[in-house]
Amino acid sequence: MSKKWLPYELHTHTYHSDGEHSLFELAQSAKEIGLFGIAMTDHNTMSPLLECDLVEQENHIHIVRGMEWTTFFGHMLIIGITDYVDWRDLGIRDIHVGIERVHRQDGIVGIAHPFRVGSPMCTGCFWEYEITNWHDVDYIEVWSYTLPSILTSNQRAYRMWTDLLNQGYRITGVCGRDWHISSKKTLEPVAVSYLQLGTQELSADKAVVEAIRTGAVSVTMGPLLLFTIKSAANGSDFGIGDEIPLPHLDLAWEATVALDMSERADHWHLDEQKFTIVLFGNLGVMEERVIAGPVYSVSFPFQTEGLTWLRAELLGVVANCRTMIAFTNPIYFQAANPAAI
Template sequence: MYKRLELHNHTNESDAVFTCKELTDFMVADHVDAFALTDHNTISGHYKIENYLKEHPQPIAFIPGMEYTTYYGHILCLNLTEYVPWENINKHKPELLFQAAREKGALVGVAHPYSFGWPFAQGCRFEMTITDYSCCDFIEIFNNPEPLHEVNEKGVKLWEDLVLSGEKLAATCGMDLHGNSSLHGHYSTYILGEPDGDVCHELSDAIHNQRTWVCKGPLLEVHNDGEALTFTIHQTGKPGYEPLAEDDYKITLRTKDQVITCNVSARIPLTSFADHAIIIPMLFEKETIIENLVCTSPVILL
């Protein structure tokens, strides 16, 4: 089954309005399968949500996390179960913190890399120098409240360029939720999992294998029979999305130096990709422009 995840959320344990209980209830009401708590520089809310779910069982899973909030950028950690000190953060070698968090079992990613920084929001833009992306697990390509062209489109392009250059990075998104905002019409992260599966383990497997979907509702499934790629669309029923007819969707298959555009019904021979081993599939509504992007699909390795 596909699981819908909301991976970037805050409570009044840091700078948001929601209590831990209110955030949990908010996510349950929108039929989210699992959500993360990523408060700024604190994990104090973890035990509150865990205790609340233990005492009041809900049809939702919890992912512990934290957002390291520095003057040089924000680092999103998922599956982080204990606080990792970061007082000696090095702008020119953030890998030191990445590795320290990973040693505790965390997934480490760059949050909203092109967010507005100084003088609007000091530190929100990622200005650290990463020289070894093997220490990083994912890029938050859509931070939903941020402007499309000025911030999120650049985040998508960064992730594409890194993946097509050979870096093994997954794509995620988040609401960066600080209050009672609608989740409708925004991107969520989806992964495959079992009905009673451990979502933290499933998320780890999905990110390590670049098997995440970032979408508004329809998931693009790509099938490889050894000779060609074919496609199907799975409508998730995400609240706030109205499905289109299959003919109204377009697909792009991006490699390092070519883009193939096709319909959902197409069959694309593998020979179309020459020597390219990495393909990024994306699903659009009608036209292949960033405003119409509804799903990034898992990276294909031929």
């Protein structure tokens, strides 16, 4: 089955909670900025989804069913559920009980903005729930708000995600704008999560859930960042979110990182410049290359010894800041003797 990378916003609100727009207006704005879909994640309610089918038809945009648990101990995003899932009986040590309720509906859970300033500025925004098994967490919103890479709270979230990957947890990193207001009032760069979806399932919530669950996600404030690894010996190739099986690991490999400058090109702006591509994994920085147009692609050989995961990062200047512009989720490497976690 062929697959395609499609841009989604995974954290949105309407006036059914504390947003300023209706679901129709939100979908209309999302279409205007080149998004293929949005996750509807109002605070503690799924009521805007009562008009979901009509809004989808009129705006030709995919709306993923969800909500945001908004509590005193943290905010958790819920995506891909069919029925409301309650959280009000959960204490600070009970979050896994709630997660199990979501997973029973084949939905997924993600920690929203875990290090955003909490009370009294934003009640419950700072994550305090006790996680005893990180395998239960499907994704983390490592970038939140606009121009996200420069925010200290997001940098902490990105480091936490990296630490969890190093411990062997396969948790997906995404961005979420936490979209409350009209696009026309936002002047800063907006990041989006590109999901790799099968072309026969483009409007299926289950396809979005599976893409996030498996880590087939690339996040960017500009061009789509692509990352593949190919065996020089037998031509086997693997992409973002894939696992390279153990029998292949002794082969010689070539990594390719590329920028697709055409995706949503009318909705972001970067000055002409030289970009830096970084390959980063559990062993630290594996490769660093400078690329520039007209060919925004680079390939190089590398060895897999000692690697358990590897991702690509794009650095450059955006909004007069030298910062990270994009990152991919990892490609994973199967361990010979995986440690019990």
